[in-house]
């Protein structure tokens with residue numbers, strides 16, 4: 001019999017598969033919310049059973065506002081995952097969050113609009129108002145931080161993730177406003193995912209991979225996809241060990 005899945009990982013821009021995931025089985029998982037972004041790959045990572053799903057699709061065909069966040073999370077839940085580590089590629093706003101930094105934010109501000117942001121959208125579904133004061137599961141976050149310590153992966157503890165609509169990047173004025181609001185990081189996929197995970201009762205934390213300085217920050221010039229992808233790759237070297245350790249605990 002297969003062991004239960006210990007952890008699910010959602011990959012963001014630049015992370016379309018999980019390095020060192022072996023003996024991979026591929027599952028197409030239809031859900032009551034429709035199809036997820038692609039197949040769920042379940043395999044063994046450093047001895048633990050881990051599931052992986054590429055948020056934008058494995059060929060990055062889905063922009064942030066077109067991702068079916070509900071189906072993605074429901075699919076992971078259906079295959080038996082209770083804990084979801086979300087990898088989110090982001091821009092850095094404040095000093096501690098320069099390119100190639102990994103961070104585990106503890107707060108977020110939602111600037112997205114027009115996305116389905118609840119599992120009770122359908123007529124007749126029960127209305128829920130989940131507590132969201134701490135948008136990432138505190139206990140699971142502490143496990144992510146502990147796994148980073150054990151594996152020697154440098155991870156900034158905390159920070160506020162500002163979720164923007166995209167798919168375009170932000171103006172300098174928009175980022176200045178986000179800085180005034182208290183955001184340290186900016187990305188396009190943090191919401192509604194985190195809120196939906198809470199509604200579904202999943203343990204959910206974000207591991208943000210800083211790919212560039214946000215507009216007008218640091219030494220930001222023109223932000224290119226090549227820069228983003230190169231920094232994500234460079235920052236991701238310790239991820240398999242961290243994920244394996246997290247899956248163990």
Ligand code: HPA
Nearest residue numbers: 089090091186187188214
């Ligand atoms: N802004 C929004 N999303 C992002 C960025 C950014 O600068 N970099 C990577 N994802």
